[in-house]
Amino acid sequence: MLEPMIEVVNLTKRYSGHLAVANESFTVERGQVVGLLGPNGAGKSTILRILSCFLAATSGTVRVAGYDVFTQADEVRRRIGYMPENNPLHLDMRVREYLKFRARLKGLGVSASHQRVDAVMEMCSLTEVQKRIIGQLSKGFRQRVGLADALVHDPELIILDEPTIGLDPNQLRNVRQLIKDLGRKHTILLSTHILPEVEATCSHVLILHQGRILASDGTDNLHRKIFQRSPVVTELSAATNDLQEFFATQPEVETCDIISIDGDWKRVTMTSREGLELRPQICQWACEQRWPMRELTHGRHTLEDVFVKITRTEKEE
Amino acid sequence: MRVYLTLLRRELASHFLSLSGYVIVSMVLLLLGFSIMDMLPKLQGEPTDTPITRIFYATVYFWMLMLLTTPVMTMRTFAHEKSTGTFETLMTAPVSDLEVVFAKFSGALVFFMVTWLPLGGYMVILHEYTNQASASFDYRTLITTYLGIGLLGSVYISLGCFASALSRSQLIAAALSYGMGLTIFLLSLRALVPIPMAGWQAKIFTFISLTEHLEDFSRGIIDTSNLVFYLSLTGFFLFLTLKVVESRRWK
Numbered sequence: 001m002l003e004p005m006i007e008v009v010n011l012t013k014r015y016s017g018h019l020a021v022a023n024e025s026f027t028v029e030r031g032q033v034v035g036l037l038g039p040n041g042a043g044k045s046t047i048l049r050i051l052s053c054f055l056a057a058t059s060g061t062v063r064v065a066g067y068d069v070f071t072q073a074d075e076v077r078r079r080i081g082y083m084p085e086n087n088p089l090h091l092d093m094r095v096r097e098y099l100k101f102r103a104r105l106k107g108l109g110v111s112a113s114h115q116r117v118d119a120v121m122e123m124c125s126l127t128e129v130q131k132r133i134i135g136q137l138s139k140g141f142r143q144r145v146g147l148a149d150a151l152v153h154d155p156e157l158i159i160l161d162e163p164t165i166g167l168d169p170n171q172l173r174n175v176r177q178l179i180k181d182l183g184r185k186h187t188i189l190l191s192t193h194i195l196p197e198v199e200a201t202c203s204h205v206l207i208l209h210q211g212r213i214l215a216s217d218g219t220d221n222l223h224r225k226i227f228q229r230s231p232v233v234t235e236l237s238a239a240t241n242d243l244q245e246f247f248a249t250q251p252e253v254e255t256c257d258i259i260s261i262d263g264d265w266k267r268v269t270m271t272s273r274e275g276l277e278l279r280p281q282i283c284q285w286a287c288e289q290r291w292p293m294r295e296l297t298h299g300r301h302t303l304e305d306v307f308v309k310i311t312r313t314e315k316e317e
Numbered sequence: 318m319r320v321y322l323t324l325l326r327r328e329l330a331s332h333f334l335s336l337s338g339y340v341i342v343s344m345v346l347l348l349l350g351f352s353i354m355d356m357l358p359k360l361q362g363e364p365t366d367t368p369i370t371r372i373f374y375a376t377v378y379f380w381m382l383m384l385l386t387t388p389v390m391t392m393r394t395f396a397h398e399k400s401t402g403t404f405e406t407l408m409t410a411p412v413s414d415l416e417v418v419f420a421k422f423s424g425a426l427v428f429f430m431v432t433w434l435p436l437g438g439y440m441v442i443l444h445e446y447t448n449q450a451s452a453s454f455d456y457r458t459l460i461t462t463y464l465g466i467g468l469l470g471s472v473y474i475s476l477g478c479f480a481s482a483l484s485r486s487q488l489i490a491a492a493l494s495y496g497m498g499l500t501i502f503l504l505s506l507r508a509l510v511p512i513p514m515a516g517w518q519a520k521i522f523t524f525i526s527l528t529e530h531l532e533d534f535s536r537g538i539i540d541t542s543n544l545v546f547y548l549s550l551t552g553f554f555l556f557l558t559l560k561v562v563e564s565r566r567w568k
Contacts (some may be wrong), residue, residue, distance in 0.1 A: 052409040056566040070566075077411040084409075088402030090327075092335065104323040105410045149406070 003066040004053065005030045005157050005187040011060035013046050013211075022211040023060070023210040025232050028204070030156075035198035035219075036191040038208035045085055047208075050191070051219035052082040065156055077099050079149030080109065085161040087143055091135030095126055098134060106153040113152075120148040124178060132173035140171030148177060150207055158182060160190040164197060176200050207310055216311045232278045235295040236286060237264040246289065252276055269299070319414045323465070329432070338428070345386055345432040352378030353439045362441075369440065370462040371535040374528075379499025383473060385499050390429055391477025393563070394421040399485045410530040414562045422471075422478050422555060429470045433463070458537040462529060465534025468547035473498055475554035482561040501527060 006028040013021040013192050021043045028034050038042050049055045053073040061068065067075040070160055090098055096117060101111035120129045124144040129137060135146060143163065150158055164175050182188060192198060198205050198219065205222060207215040215222060236243065240258055243266060247256040257269045272278040279296055286293045332338045345540075355376045360369070373379060398404040407417065440459055473494075480494035505526035523529050530543040 046403040049405075054405055054409050054565070074411050074413075077409060080409070082406070082409045084402060084457055086402060090329070090403055091401075101323060102406075102410065105407075107318060107411055109318070123319060298542055 002062070004028060005032070005065060006189065007061075008047075009061045011047070011050065011062060012058045013043070013050060014058045015053070020211055021050075021057075024211070024213045025060075026206060027218055028189060028211055030185065030187050032204050033188045033202045033207060034190070034204045035178070035202035036189060036192075036206050036208060037193070037198050039193055042193075042208040043211040044193075044208055045161055048082070048159050048189070048191055052080055052159055053077055054082075060293065068156075077154055078153070080157045080159055081153065081162060083146045083150045083163060084160045086165070087146035087163075089134050089142060089145055089149075090161075092133065093131055094131055095137070095145055096121070096130040099143065102149045103152045107152060116152050116154065116309035120151045123151065123257040124148040125174075138171075140174065142166055143167060143171070143175055144178070149173070150176055151182070156187060157187050158188045160188065162192055163190055164192070164194065209310075231269050231299040232282065233295070233297050233299050234268050234270075234282055234286075234293060235261070235265055236268060237292040237294075238266065238289070239264075240266060242289075243268060243291075246285070250285075252278060252281060265294070320412050321420050323418035324416060325424050328394075329427060330419055332390070332428040334422060337389075341386060341389055341434050344389075344452070345382060346435060347541075348378050348382045348386075349433075349439070351437055352382075353443075360367045360442060363424050368458050368536060369443065370458050373436075373462075374531060374535050376475045380502065383442070383469060384495065384502060386432070387429065387470065387473035387477050387498065388480070388491040388494040391425050391481055392487040393481070394425060394430075395481040395558075396484050396487045396490040400487070410567075414432055414559055418478065418555060418562055420559075422475055425474045425478065426471055430463075430467055433466055433470075436466075437463075455537065458535070459560045461475055461534045461537045461539055464539065465531050465543075468534075468551075469531060471551045472527070472554070473545055475551045475558065476501075479554045479561065480495070482558045502531070505529070 004027045006026075008027070009025050010023050010145045011021055012019070012023050035046065038044050038189055044057065050057050051064060053076055056070055062174060063069070064076045064097070065079050067074050067079070068301070090101075091095060093101065099117045099120065100113055103116055104220065106109075108116060118127075121130055124147055126141065126144055126148055129141055130217050134142060137145070147163070148158070150160065160179070163179065164172050167175060176197070179188065179190065183203070190201070202219055205215070205217065205219050206213055240260065241257055242254070247253050247268070247270065251272050255271045259267050261267050270278060270282075277297065285291075325407070352373065355378060356369070356372055359372055398407060408414075437459060465468050476497055477490075477494040480497065481490040483493065484490045505528045506524070530546050533543055
């Protein structure tokens with residue numbers, strides 16, 4: 001059994017007077033794609049900077065692939081590909097030249113860097129722009145140059161700080177797809193404050209708020225845990241009173257909310273008691289009552305809801 | 318070593334393949350031209366044994382060049398990378414802080430030395446056009462002059478790197494290194510200005526004077542004490558730079 005990719009124990013980071021990360025621990029196993037989720041200023045970038053050996057922790061130990069980030073920084077840096085926030089690049093260099101420079105910097109030999117640069121340019125669809133000056137490229141291309149740089153030495157762990165910030169929807173889709181593809185071979189830790197992004201790309205999620213980790217779980221698990229009683233939404237054609245009376249008498253239904261939409265159609269949002277599956281039941285009821293039905297769906301929560309819910313309960317405590 | 322060379326190459330490219338690099342080169346050329354214009358009348362008097370390179374050191378333009386161009390050459394070394402954020406990508410690659418500091422310093426020093434090359438050309442021109450056969454031109458003093466310029470330059474460039482490492486803004490970096498550079502230059506003159514001093518104070522100020530140590534080089538003398546003086550000053554500023562670069566990990 002290999003040691004976990006990232007092992008953070010009691011990490012605290014204090015900037016002068018301000019606590020950025022408060023005594024947190026977490027691990028990331030090899031092969032996971034983990035999303036570090038939190039609002040701006042939650043301490044995401046701080047954690048990523050400590051992991052990439054750019055900053056030192058105030059206290060606690062951080063290990064990447066079994067190496068300590070403070071005492072064995074060189075070993076750690078050889079194993080990670082890090083793309084900082086806002087993806088800084090040398091804008092006066094050409095794409096190929098820049099990637100070559102970075103590859104050499106990361107210790108690749110002449111022929112190895114040549115091969116790897118070709119490979120990552122292919123992977124990130126940069127081959128056509130390899131001779132262009134980075135400063136003249138669009139944001140989407142620059143982002144891919146940043147990703148290519150993170151990948152060029154074939155690192156075990158890829159750390160991306162807000163990789164999709166400021167991209168248009170098409171570029172967004174491309175970059176997400178790229179991250180997903182990379183996730184098959186590499187361990188990835190990415191930070192974001194965009195919630196659907198985590199759902200789109202990550203297998204695991206760490207929710208961070210004011211320097212504390214509020215939740216850490218698989219993306220699916222988190223859904224299930226927090227919304228055991230997810231609402232069921234159905235659209236039926238019937239009188240509001242009939243619906244109200246009927247659902248009020250059913251023991252399985254806990255709450256029921258009816259709103260009129262176009263014509264006779266009503267949208268009914270229900271939650272079940274004790275996490276029962278309501279949908280087959282509703283279907284049956286609609287048949288029995290001869291109510292025409294045009295929609296029956298499970299109200300799927302976005303991570304946005306998860307996030308709001310977690311941060312709110314935290315405050316209440 | 319490979320990392321150092323890669324970084325050095327990048328530094329040289331950033332100096333030579335940029336518009337600002339050529340602005341600096343033309344500024345240096347202009348000032349060098351002025352200094353030669355300033356020197357010519359002084360050469361028209363009685364024959365003298367004073368080496369021409371010594372006369373050159375005494376021109377105000379030489380010091381203007383030293384004090385004004387080095388902050389501009391070095392201001393971008395760290396400050397630019399910090400403000401654009403590329404410092405983060407640089408330091409998260411497996412490079413050592415020492416390699417980074419040394420590459421930035423030596424890149425700027427190489428650029429600095431290249432901008433001084435036309436000076437040799439002026440000397441050759443002067444030699445060609447002088448009509449006195451007895452006026453000898455010793456190319457070896459030119460070499461020691463370059464050595465002196467290089468050593469003094471490395472002091473100023475290491476100081477500039479230090480100032481640049483302190484700040485995110487290139488402007489502040491330039492102002493800081495100009496201020497510090499001017500201060501140590503004025504301290505050098507303290508032995509002579511406002512009134513020539515005598516006794517132990519004079520000795521101390523002469524000892525720490527940048528100009529005094531330069532005298533020997535212009536006469537063609539390489540004295541180890543001068544070498545040690547400039548190299549230790551350079552080493553001191555590079556050490557400070559290294560500590561500033563490292564400080565992000567102990568703050």
